[in-house]
Amino acid sequence: MSLTAVPPRPKQTVTTLRARGRTRTALTLFGPAFVVSAAYVDPGNFATNFASGASTGYRLVWVVLFANATALLVQYLSSKMGLATGMSLPEACRERFGRRTNVLLWVQAEVVAMATDVAEFVGAALGLNLVFGIPLLPAGGVTAVVAFAVLALERRGYRHFELAIAAFLALVAAGFIYLFFAAGGQHYGAIAAGAVPHPLTGGTLKLAVAIIGATVMPHVVYLHSALQKKRVSAAGPAERHTLLVYNRLDCVAGLGIAGIANLAMLCIAAALFHRPGLTGVTGLGAVHAHLAQLVGGGAALAFGVTLMASGLSSSSVGTYAGQVAMAGFTRWSIPVFARRSITMLPALIVLALAADTSQVLVYSQLVLSFCIPFALVPLLLVTRDKRLMRDMANRRRTTAAMTGVTVLITGMNVYLVAEVLVR
Numbered sequence: 001m002s003l004t005a006v007p008p009r010p011k012q013t014v015t016t017l018r019a020r021g022r023t024r025t026a027l028t029l030f031g032p033a034f035v036v037s038a039a040y041v042d043p044g045n046f047a048t049n050f051a052s053g054a055s056t057g058y059r060l061v062w063v064v065l066f067a068n069a070t071a072l073l074v075q076y077l078s079s080k081m082g083l084a085t086g087m088s089l090p091e092a093c094r095e096r097f098g099r100r101t102n103v104l105l106w107v108q109a110e111v112v113a114m115a116t117d118v119a120e121f122v123g124a125a126l127g128l129n130l131v132f133g134i135p136l137l138p139a140g141g142v143t144a145v146v147a148f149a150v151l152a153l154e155r156r157g158y159r160h161f162e163l164a165i166a167a168f169l170a171l172v173a174a175g176f177i178y179l180f181f182a183a184g185g186q187h188y189g190a191i192a193a194g195a196v197p198h199p200l201t202g203g204t205l206k207l208a209v210a211i212i213g214a215t216v217m218p219h220v221v222y223l224h225s226a227l228q229k230k231r232v233s234a235a236g237p238a239e240r241h242t243l244l245v246y247n248r249l250d251c252v253a254g255l256g257i258a259g260i261a262n263l264a265m266l267c268i269a270a271a272l273f274h275r276p277g278l279t280g281v282t283g284l285g286a287v288h289a290h291l292a293q294l295v296g297g298g299a300a301l302a303f304g305v306t307l308m309a310s311g312l313s314s315s316s317v318g319t320y321a322g323q324v325a326m327a328g329f330t331r332w333s334i335p336v337f338a339r340r341s342i343t344m345l346p347a348l349i350v351l352a353l354a355a356d357t358s359q360v361l362v363y364s365q366l367v368l369s370f371c372i373p374f375a376l377v378p379l380l381l382v383t384r385d386k387r388l389m390r391d392m393a394n395r396r397r398t399t400a401a402m403t404g405v406t407v408l409i410t411g412m413n414v415y416l417v418a419e420v421l422v423r
Contacts, residue, residue, distance in 0.1 A: 012232045014239040029246040031162035032227035033254030036220040040258035041172050042314035043123025044214040047361045051282040052207045053269025061194030063208040067215035068259035076251045077383045082228035084392035089225040090328020092382045106329035108374045112218050113322035119364035121347035124311025130288050130304035140351040150316040168313030173257045175306035176264035182299050185271040209412045218375035219321035226324040369413035376406040
């Protein structure tokens with residue numbers, strides 16, 4: 001069984017969907033953004049959001065909101081590209097760029113797949129360890145089995161896979177909404193004040209960079225375009241516009257849920273840990289232990305379950321994204337189970353060595369930070385190309401916004417890499 005970058009052409013069309021009613025149309029067209037949103041609440045986000053809330057309180061609320069808005073723009077353009085061209089972003093890169101450029105892009109995409117799998121696999125294993133007490137290495141084996149089962153759902157059609165990942169995403173969001181209210185002590189005036197942008201200096205700048213660096217994930221920039229292309233057929237510009245409208249709503253809904261979860265993480269940490277003696281509570285194991293101590297066993301259980309669900313869903317999404325990148329850049333395709341086995345080996349080695357999971361998450365995010373320009377720059381160039389995008393090519397203001405986002409995120413990630421390397 002293999003996941004290919006070009007799924008079978010579906011029988012649904014915009015016309016047939018409209019005949020079933022507006023609600024059925026919306027439910028059928030929603031889904032791709034919920035899949036990619038799983039990567040926006042992965043274990044790396046857990047680490048950065050809890051560290052930021054514990055260290056600075058609510059001061060970085062605006063950074064979480066900005067990062068989510070940035071992710072919305074990036075993912076919208078990626079999915080729009082799939083609708084407009086019928087290609088994934090890697091396939092469009094193969095058409096537009098030279099062979100050497102595509103080899104470089106493919107190699108870094110494989111590095112991204114490995115780094116992503118390490119963070120998400122370790123996060124899921126840690127969640128199983130916290131909830132059930134399973135040692136990390138056997139927990140890694142359980143994670144592998146569950147991830148294989150989730151990936152196998154794609155054999156029954158893309159909709160089954162989308163619904164499974166959406167269920168995991170809903171579980172993560174529900175868990176953190178529960179924790180937000182269970183923790184109590186929220187200062188809503190401080191949350192509102194933190195939503196106002198203000199200058200960043202010293203430690204707050206580093207944390208802000210980490211939040212943004214952990215938010216925009218290069219592998220789901222590739223994936224979203226592949227999930228969207230040829231999903232539903234459109235006859236003519238009017239129906240293409242209809243698909244684009246629903247695609248926009250899909251992005252707002254999916255990434256909105258992820259944004260709520262990320263904001264809840266920071267606020268929970270601000271309410272519970274931003275106090276003398278607790279500002280250094282950053283490791284996920286320490287967060288779990290302190291939740292049990294300060295809020296109760298139910299809160300600790302909810303945290304462990306959300307971490308487990310986050311790791312399982314984002315790990316499956318990461319494997320799918322790696323398959324899309326390989327097929328797009330090289331036209332190669334290997335069975336997804338073989339690919340999954342290869343990419344999870346570094347994570348199993350990490351678990352076998354009993355490495356510091358918090359440090360593992362930090363270094364995996366460092367790799368992803370280094371690779372993000374390799375996804376954003378091609379996305380910018382492709383989506384402004386009228387030859388490829390036709391009537392859906394970016395307008396000037398969209399290109400300007402995406403250029404600003406690309407420069408800002410690239411600059412921040414360069415800063416983050418430099419900070420870590422010179423320590």
